[in-house]
Amino acid sequence: MKRVFLKDIAKDLNVSKTTVSLVLNNKGDENKISQDTQQKIIAYAKEHSYVPNQLARGLSRGKSETIGLVIPNISDIFYARIAGFIERKAKKLGYTVIFSSSYEDPKKEGELIQSMLNRQVDGLIIASTQQNREEIQSLKANDFPFVLIDRHYPDNETDYVIVDNFEGTKKATAHLLSLGRRKIGFVTLKPGLEVIRQRLLGYQKALEIFGIEPIDELIHEVSRENYEEETVNGIKQLVQFPNAVDALVFATHYLTAAGLRELKRLNIKVPQEVAIVSFDELEAFDLTDPAITAVTQPAADIGNVAVDILMDKIKGDAPLTQMGRVLNIELAIRRSCGSV
Amino acid sequence: MKRVFLKDIAKDLNVSKTTVSLVLNNKGDENKISQDTQQKIIAYAKEHSYVPNQLARGLSRGKSETIGLVIPNISDIFYARIAGFIERKAKKLGYTVIFSSSYEDPKKEGELIQSMLNRQVDGLIIASTQQNREEIQSLKANDFPFVLIDRHYPDNETDYVIVDNFEGTKKATAHLLSLGRRKIGFVTLKPGLEVIRQRLLGYQKALEIFGIEPIDELIHEVSRENYEEETVNGIKQLVQFPNAVDALVFATHYLTAAGLRELKRLNIKVPQEVAIVSFDELEAFDLTDPAITAVTQPAADIGNVAVDILMDKIKGDAPLTQMGRVLNIELAIRRSCGSV
DNA sequence: GTTTGTAACTAAATCGGTTTAGTTAATATG
C-alpha cells in the first residue's frame, strides 16, 4: 500500500504533473483536458487512493485550509463547547482547526498567534486576553482574516462576536433586586478583562436603576490563579460584613461553584439567607442544591457566527466594514435566586 | 514590517541559504561556521524577527512538529480536559495539536485520521470509536507513531493509555452493595464500545462477589443519540419494576445527569429511596443535590502519559514492545450513595 | 498556402525551507 504522489500518477499514465494536478483539482474542463484523459486520471487516483500532501499544497498555494483557534483554556467547558461548534462548522467547509490555550497570558497568546501564522493558517479565531492590542492591530493592518470571540477590543475596529455582558449581569442583578434583595454582593475577577468590567458595570447599573447605593465592600475581586481560596475568603467576609449580603452575583461559572461550595460549608441557606446568580454556567447547574440561576451564553451561535464571518473574510467577499455581533444572553431562572 | 525569509537573510548578509539555515537550526558549530558569521546571522534573524515557515520546513523535513488528536467530542468535558493536558505538554515540547471530533462515527473517524496524515502529523493520539480496527492496524503496520487513549482494541497490540473501567464500576457497585443496597440498576449505553462492556462486566462482577442474582431487566441501555429521553424512560421503568431498584449505577456522566434530573422530577429521594453512583463526573457533581459519588478519571495522567509515549515513538527511541498503561481510577464518595 | 484559432497538453518556475555533496583557500604533515 505505497503512497502515490502526483509524480507517480503522471509517470504511470504518461501525462504531465500539470495535467494530473489540473484534473484532480476540477480544473480539467476549463483547461480543456480531454474527457478521456480526465477519466483515466480520476480512476487511477481513486484506485490508488491518492490524497494530496497538504503541506506541499499549502506551501505552493500560500494557504493551508486550516484555521487557528486561540482561547484562554480548552478545558473550560465554555470554550470547549465553542471549540466544538467551530470545529464542526469548519470541518464541514473543508477546514481543519488547530487550537492553543493561552491561559490568559498575553505573551503566550502573542506567541501562539505567531506560531499559527507560521503554520500558514488561513484565518484566526481568537478569544483574547485583551492585552495584545498591538498584535491584533498588526493582524488588522496586514489584512489578515481574523475574528475575535467572547472578548474584543472595544476601541479597535475589528470583527467580533461577543455576548452582551453588561446586559447579562444587569438582568441578573435586577432579577435579584426585583425579588426584594437589597444587599447584593458581586464576586468577580480582578480587573483586566473588558468582559469582566462590563459585568461589573451591569451589576452597578442595576443597582442604580433600583436606586440602591453601591457599597464598595460588597464587591470582591479574586485573582484567577488563586480563585478558590480567595473566593472562600471573600464569601466569609461578605456574609459577615456589618451589613451582610442577602444575595450574590458571581461573574463566572467557576467562581459560582467555589462560592456555593463555601456557602454550603458555612451552612448558609441558599436562597433563603443568600440568593445567588451566576454569569455563565456549568453543565450540572440545574442539578445543584439549589439549582443555580444563571446567565446562559449562546456557545453555538458564538462558534457558528465566528466561522461564518471568518469564512467571508478568507474568501474575500466580506463587506468592507468590520462586523461586530453582540449576541443576546438569557437568564435561566432556577431556585438559587429564591423566585421559584 | 515585511516578513523576511531565509533567502533575504542570505542575500543581505552575503552568505548562502545553507549557512543561514544551518546556523538558525543550531547546527552552526558542527558544520564549522565561524562564530563571526553565526553571530551576524543570529542577530539579523532576531532583529527582523525571522520565523521559519512551518509548511516549508515540514515539507522538506518530512515532518511537521504537529500531533493529531482524534476524540469523540471536544465539547465533552472529559475529553476537553484531556485535550488541555495534551496540548500543554505537546506545546512544551514544541508541538502543535490539531484536533477533530468523530462524534462516535467510525467512518468519520477514519476520514479524520486520513486527513491528519495528509497534513503530515508526526503522530496521532486517538480515542477511537473502537470500530476502526483496520485503520488502526494499518497505522501500526506502517510503523506510524500513535497512541490510543481512553479506548483501545484489546486484541490488537498497540500502545494505549486507558483507565480500569472494569474496576471502576466494580468498585462503585460494591460500594453500594456494602451499604446494603441489593436491587441495583445499571443505566448504560447500548453495546459497541469495549469500555462500556467493561463497565457492565465490572457491575456484574460486583454482584457476583456479593452473591446477588443478576436481573436482566435492571440493566437499561440507551442510545447515544437519544440518551436523554431514553434515560428518562429507563428511570421510570426501573423505579416501577416489580422489584424496584434501591440503587443505580450510571455508566457515564451525562447519563447520571439525565438520570438524576428525572429522579428529582419523580420526587424520588436520593439516596434514601434510590442511591446513585456515576462513572466519570461533571464539574459540579460535588454541588448537586445530593452530591454525586463518582468514579473519577485521571485526565491529567491520561494526557501526559499519552504524550510521553507518543514522543518516545516519534523520536524513535521507544522500546520495541508496545506499551499498555492502565491507570487507576478512584471513587469519590459523596452523599448520593447514602454512606455519608 | 499562409495565417489564425483552438484543443490538448507540458516544461519549468515557484512556494520556503533542508540537506547532500562539493569547493576553495589556508595550514599541517612527511
Next chain:
DNA sequence: CATATTAACTAAACCGATTTAGTTACAAAC
C-alpha cells in the same frame, strides 16, 4: 615541495504540490 587535512563556506537537488507561459498538431479562414 607535494600531499593531506581542515576550516568555512556554497550550489544545487529535493520535499510535493500549483501555476505560468508556452508548445504542438490540426482544422478553419482568408
